[in-house]
Amino acid sequence: MDHRNIFVVGLNSFNRERLEQLRGARNYRFHGVIEPEEVYETDFFPIEDMLSRAEAQLRAFEGPVDAIAGYMDFPVSTMLPLLCERFGTRTTSLESLLKCEHKYWSRLAQREVIGNYIPRFTAFDPFDDRALSRIGEGGLYFPFFIKPIKSSGSRLGFRIDNPEDFTAAVKRLREDIGLISEPFNYVLDQANLPQTVRDVDGGYCMAEEIIGGWQCTVEGYVYQGKVVPYGIVDSIRYPHVLSFFYYRYPSRLPEYIQDKMRELTDTIMTHIGYDNAAFNVEYFWDEVQNRIWLLEINTRISQSHCDLFEKVDGVSNQQVTVDLVLGKLPDMPSRHGEFEVAGKFFYRVFFVDAVVTRVPSEEEIAALQQEFPGTLIALQVEVGSKLSALLEQDSYSFALAYIWMGADSDEALEDNYRRLADKLLFEFEDVVG
Template identity: 40%
Template sequence: MASATRNQTAKKLVCIVGSDAFHQEMIGRIPEAKDWQLEQVLHRTDVQPNGTFDFDTLLNEARAIISGFDRPPDAIIGHLDFPVSALVSLLCRDHGLIAASPEAVARCEHKYWMRQYQQDALPDHTPRVVAINPFDPDIMRKPPLPFPFWLKPVKGHSSMLGYRVRETSELTQALSACRRAIHRYGEPFNAFLKHLDPAELPTDKIDGNYAVAEELISEDQLFTLEGYRHKGETTIYGAIESRRSGRHMSSLSSYYYPAELPGEVVEAAQQQVTKVLTQVGFDNGPFNVEFFHDPETGALNLLEINTRLSKSHAPLFEIVDGCSHHKQIIELALGQTPDRPKRQGTSPMAAKFMVRSHEANGVVHRIPCQEEIDKLRALMPDLKVQLLVGEGQNLSELVDQDSYSFELMDVFLGARAPISLRMHINAAGTRWCS
């Protein structure tokens, strides 16, 4: 009887794959975390190394770490893109935990497959897309789509190897870049696919070393919905607006939460993603989905679906709602009905500002010291800073960057109103980026 009582009162073992100190501490500040035993399985640098990596090695290392705990896990989650999203799906399958199936995760994360399922679900709201072998010399003789179009790898993240192609010379450059680097994620993705049921996947043989040419769908407004699927129902609990900068306006520069969006736009976006996820067979897992929106015409175009919560949004939820949205996803993974964010944070609005360099390359001469950060935090208590570079670092050494910029630092801020939030962002940016 005493043993049964201990089992009932023991903290839930929650494993977070590919986390780091910044996010582990943030998750630990969730009030409900008092009932969880939070364990990091692999570090962010293990799953996002500076160089190639072996998917099966990471999977086996994660399995060994989890097997080393004194009891089976009650939940396994992650907040990073591939390979973490794939690892989480397989680890949850190992332990019979609540999660989307690995096959559904693959269907969402394979850029070509996702568009095929979207075409079936939303035939009038799907861009033209063509799968291409970047090593095929015939591509140069006959471009896959009329210019301009986007060229992207089937599997990547952070807009890496994504190029806006306007003419033949840019197609040559984009294909050259793809050929040099596409295997970094293509080969691990192929290893992931080998763990899945072939009968549950498309039979087109388009693997992780392919790319896609995609019709342009950009609109003035870009936003993301954070949500989850559970027992066939879609729940949206947050909307975040994204701002862009740089060449082709393709580099993300800032996020704002909550987004200033009409309710009918959020409802229309929810209907679109629900139809696609239903077609894909995705259920019992988190997602965030990006949309382009034209406020004047009402045009709404789904950009991509990520099978995880967004780590970039986590501090924004903490500032506005009092805790990170890891809370909702951990509750879901534990079989509980997640609470909606409660708007009980320190500020009604929050933003993430991505300090970027749009130069071709460079060397970091100086980074802000802790004293400088503390002085600004005295003026802006919600300030959180993540330095992504070190002094003396060559920007070309940074991994998983988009094709047109380097991300140097992330600054999170809260404010009472949009205008004061933008003033705070400008002040921090001027202080550290002049």
């Protein structure tokens, strides 16, 4: 049998190792397109140049280009439809993807079919000196949340409780929003957009009613028009802050709430016209009001969840993406893994800033991974790292390490993490000047 050539944008060693363990992987050859540091370790995304270089690499390949895939958010997610169209490979359309990733267009589409499950919202220009009053004219009052029309992770997202908060947040937005808005606008220029959306480009922001509760993510895919949610992951935050503590799979939400979230997911993804690609949808369940809120739609699997599915179900959900790009119906197993529950923990500090002077050694990490079987520790800093210079951080803390663990119960999972975290030794010194 001939091998199938699958090109992965931003392929790194971490993902290559996982991909080569998937079912059927002996029949595949995985090739990287665009160096991983260009999408993982930078705030600079020259997307037009990246697309040009990716196309040149693919055309120079001596063999068939059977599939093009990716697991990252912007810019990788938005590059895929453009590359796949040029090479005739499978993915969803650019317009259906943008109905998920352009936060204003996404809310407009959601309001058409599931309006009772989304917050009040309005778009605003952060460079407009009257932006705050215009937000009020749109029916939003303190507190509310603001974020760019297109962002990555929790970057440049702020809770606004008063005018001073808004002033400080807008200052940050004006300084940094161009890093994503300029390349995102290039992508928008390639799409067929309604005028109401074209008028709200990547330089705009969203203001939304505050929503909250039990947060979770529905992982799913669409294959030939059929929406298939295959797992729900809980997102648990540190007390009293917005920063994530850990992701837990499977969800402990009441089954009727999970069923409703699956139904809402089917409705919105069908309405958008998303097809032949993976996705995940983030929700809140407000337990007090017994109300579900849709937070946002992501046009990819979550890399953070790959190890969780592998530990509990037996296969990383990267299997879904690979099957889809090859035109196959995904076949995710259920509960065939080694553990009953799994989590990805975020080891964080809540400093204003600092410089890292010590990190756990390779020997210390290896000993902890042996002490807690199934554990994977991935440091996000090194000696000399300045916390404020770290990429992909939220606005309130810094993640020093990611820790994936499995256990036989929720209680054992958290207990194991706390015992492990007590043995992870980092040291810091104050930033001078």
